[in-house]
Amino acid sequence: MTSFGSFLRQLVRDVWSQKLRTFLTVFGIIWGTVAVALLLAVGEGVHRRQTKSFAGLGDRIVIAWPSRTSLPFEGLGKGRRIRVDETDIEFLKKRVGGLAEISSEYAQNLRATFGDRARLVDVSGVSPIFGEMRNMVPAEGGRFINPTDMDQRRRVVFVGNELAEDLFGEIDPVGEKVMLQGSPFLVIGVLQAKEQDSSYSGRDHSKMIIPSSTFQALTGQRYVDLFIYKAATPDRNKALTERVLAALGERKRFDPGDTQALGIWDTTDMFVWFDTFMLAFKLFMGFMGILTLTVGGIGVSNIMNVVVEERTREIGIKMALGAKSRTVLSQFLLETFIFTAIGGIIGLTLTWGFCAAVAGTPAEDAIGTPVLSPQIALLTAGVLGLVGFLAGYFPARQASRLDPVVAMKL
Amino acid sequence: MNWPLKKKNNGDGNSNGHIIEMLGITKVYDTGKIQVEALKGIDLVVDKGEFVAVVGPSGSGKSTLLNLVGCLDTPSGGTYMLGGEAVAGLDRDQLADVRNRRVGFVFQNFNLLPQLTALENVEMPMLFGGMGRRERRRRAKEHLDRVGLGDRVEHRPTELSGGQMQRVAIARALAMEPDIVLADEPTGNLDTGSGSDVMSLMTELWGQGRTLVVVTHDKTLASRAGRVVEIRDGVVVTDERAVA
Ligand SMILES: Nc1ncnc2c1ncn2[C@@H]1O[C@H](COP(=O)(O)OP(=O)(O)OP(=O)(O)O)[C@@H](O)[C@H]1O
Ligand SMILES: [Mg+2]
Numbered sequence: 226m227t228s229f230g231s232f233l234r235q236l237v238r239d240v241w242s243q244k245l246r247t248f249l250t251v252f253g254i255i256w257g258t259v260a261v262a263l264l265l266a267v268g269e270g271v272h273r274r275q276t277k278s279f280a281g282l283g284d285r286i287v288i289a290w291p292s293r294t295s296l297p298f299e300g301l302g303k304g305r306r307i308r309v310d311e312t313d314i315e316f317l318k319k320r321v322g323g324l325a326e327i328s329s330e331y332a333q334n335l336r337a338t339f340g341d342r343a344r345l346v347d348v349s350g351v352s353p354i355f356g357e358m359r360n361m362v363p364a365e366g367g368r369f370i371n372p373t374d375m376d377q378r379r380r381v382v383f384v385g386n387e388l389a390e391d392l393f394g395e396i397d398p399v400g401e402k403v404m405l406q407g408s409p410f411l412v413i414g415v416l417q418a419k420e421q422d423s424s425y426s427g428r429d430h431s432k433m434i435i436p437s438s439t440f441q442a443l444t445g446q447r448y449v450d451l452f453i454y455k456a457a458t459p460d461r462n463k464a465l466t467e468r469v470l471a472a473l474g475e476r477k478r479f480d481p482g483d484t485q486a487l488g489i490w491d492t493t494d495m496f497v498w499f500d501t502f503m504l505a506f507k508l509f510m511g512f513m514g515i516l517t518l519t520v521g522g523i524g525v526s527n528i529m530n531v532v533v534e535e536r537t538r539e540i541g542i543k544m545a546l547g548a549k550s551r552t553v554l555s556q557f558l559l560e561t562f563i564f565t566a567i568g569g570i571i572g573l574t575l576t577w578g579f580c581a582a583v584a585g586t587p588a589e590d591a592i593g594t595p596v597l598s599p600q601i602a603l604l605t606a607g608v609l610g611l612v613g614f615l616a617g618y619f620p621a622r623q624a625s626r627l628d629p630v631v632a633m634k635l
Numbered sequence: 636m637n638w639p640l641k642k643k644n645n646g647d648g649n650s651n652g653h654i655i656e657m658l659g660i661t662k663v664y665d666t667g668k669i670q671v672e673a674l675k676g677i678d679l680v681v682d683k684g685e686f687v688a689v690v691g692p693s694g695s696g697k698s699t700l701l702n703l704v705g706c707l708d709t710p711s712g713g714t715y716m717l718g719g720e721a722v723a724g725l726d727r728d729q730l731a732d733v734r735n736r737r738v739g740f741v742f743q744n745f746n747l748l749p750q751l752t753a754l755e756n757v758e759m760p761m762l763f764g765g766m767g768r769r770e771r772r773r774r775a776k777e778h779l780d781r782v783g784l785g786d787r788v789e790h791r792p793t794e795l796s797g798g799q800m801q802r803v804a805i806a807r808a809l810a811m812e813p814d815i816v817l818a819d820e821p822t823g824n825l826d827t828g829s830g831s832d833v834m835s836l837m838t839e840l841w842g843q844g845r846t847l848v849v850v851t852h853d854k855t856l857a858s859r860a861g862r863v864v865e866i867r868d869g870v871v872v873t874d875e876r877a878v879a
Binding site for chain 2: 238539542543544545547548549552628631633
């Protein structure tokens with residue numbers, strides 16, 4: 226189509242001839258997009274990082290450690306020791322409804338040697354599910370304990386990252402043999418470094434984890450030091466704990482209301498505060514985002530207004546030469562659309578590039594990895610585009626409705 | 636008040652040969668506080684093929700009148716028939732068509748688009764007229780040749796002299812081969828040399844049978860016209876035809 230071709234050619238010519246104006250318009254949209262998208266991306270990054278380090282201990286698990294009774298029960302005196310073994314854990318698995326995950330944990334201080342280095346190490350014997358529950362992610366090239374390790378009582382060990390450095394130095398620990406209590410253990414994985422705000426028996430980065438079956442065989446320990454469990458959703462943890470206490474109380478004969486017989490730490494409680502804080506944080510970021518978007522929108526609309534003002538004379542001349550209003554308007558609209566699209570794409574690319582650049586730098590430790598959510602990015606570009614479009618459209622339409630002489634004199 | 640004589644020059648086409656017929660045209664500029672009555676009832680009838688010079692002191696309403704003739708502005712009162720058709724009855728698109736096909740306008744300050752070359756400026760009305768690219772180029776070149784700017788087609792307005800810009804503007808006004816050419820002080824910004832070039836161009840156009848209405852302060856240019864209309868304070872005070 227000749228006329229559409231000419232139309233485009235003319236558009237390109239008009240746009241190109243006003244490089245500064247074009248640049249300012251596009252720059253305004255880029256600036257707005259980057260400001261909003263980056264703010265929200267950093268906010269999301271901080272949020273995720275906080276959540277991750279807060280969940281370093283595990284995501285909303287309940288920790289239970291058998292202890293001594295503090296209340297008399299059915300003729301039995303207080304101060305009685307409650308012991309839990311693997312059969313009791315199996316019993317809980319079968320009898321307590323709503324128990325999604327459970328793992329026993331046996332812990333001892335054992336002597337570990339590698340070459341000429343020897344250390345006294347916190348060693349835990351656990352089930353395979355423990356890794357997921359306690360947020361123990363293996364670094365690349367390694368794995369956590371699996372059910373086969375458990376069934377065959379393999380002598381395999383998962384090592385905390387700081388301990389691994391201390392013990393193995395430059396050597397990649399995975400595949401190496403380490404001696405535990407005189408028995409050789411194959412290192413199957415190293416803990417991926419993680420933030421951990423709280424703990425119940427030392428930090429994970431300095432521990433060794435082995436299958437509980439192997440642990441029992443190695444040490445002869447029969448009773449668990451503690452066990453951890455969780456319901457399918459965090460809000461059901463409280464009720465679940467009551468059922469665990471009731472079931473175990475009946476089996477071990479202690480008062481379910483005895484707060485000492487089975488020590489309970491429901492980490493969901495900490496999350497309540499944390500979630501409130503994070504909600505406030507998110508609201509704050511959302512508010513800042515809207516504010517930034519508004520400021521960006523005002524900027525873009527101002528630029529558009531100036532552009533129309535500058536071009537009113539041109540619009541007048543074109544109409545004096547016989548251009549119809551819609552011809553003038555559609556050129557303007559297409560221009561606005563192209564500016565917005567280009568500005569938005571560049572803005573989002575810059576933001577994305579920044580997010581990628583932060584990953585792997587020291588800044589990441591402080592603010593986490595900024596996460597550019599595609600929805601937010603598109604929304605930002607869309608809102609700014611719409612603002613620019615409307616800010617340009619209405620004055621342009623007004624100009625195109627004037628008598629040519631009036632437009633030319635403005 | 637002098638009533639224009641209803642004598643045909645070389646008029647044909649319309650039933651009565653009047654290509655421009657204004658009756659009691661008024662124009663009030665409303666600038667908020669003050670209302671300026673620029674035209675206070677103008678009667679002007681122009682026949683096809685006439686060359687009318689509009690003269691008068693500054694601020695008398697000449698440009699205002701010419702803009703109304705060219706449908707670039709809307710009168711506040713009165714009736715205006717262009718080629719036998721009431722302009723008030725036309726919608727915006729029809730008006731755009733009139734400006735595009737029937738009228739060629741030469742502005743005092745040229746009003747060229749600075750970002751476009753001479754050729755593209757001349758192409759502009761043909762673009763709006765929906766003419767194909769090839770045809771546009773060919774015609775634009777032809778028109779620029781005619782005004783003696785065949786060697787300046789790729790120049791931008793800033794790279795041209797005042798006289799050259801005015802000639803580009805004239806080429807643009809002629810691009811759609813309009814039957815009416817309106818010029819607002821076409822020699823006003825030009826030196827004597829360029830001025831007389833433009834003047835000869837005007838006379839030539841008249842010779843080709845076009846209808847010309849030219850606002851001018853220039854006595855020489857006015858003397859070349861077949862008819863001189865003088866305006867003062869928004870009314871026509873004299874309307875004289877030269878004896879042919
Ligand atoms: N846009 C406008 N708003 C208000 N008043 C205007 C406007 N345009 C013109 N006028 C007034 O209308 C009157 C006629 O103006 P016009 O431009 O028609 O004069 P002119 O005869 O062309 O003068 P000149 O020879 O100086 O060009 C003047 O008093 C002028 O101040
Ligand atoms: Mg004037």
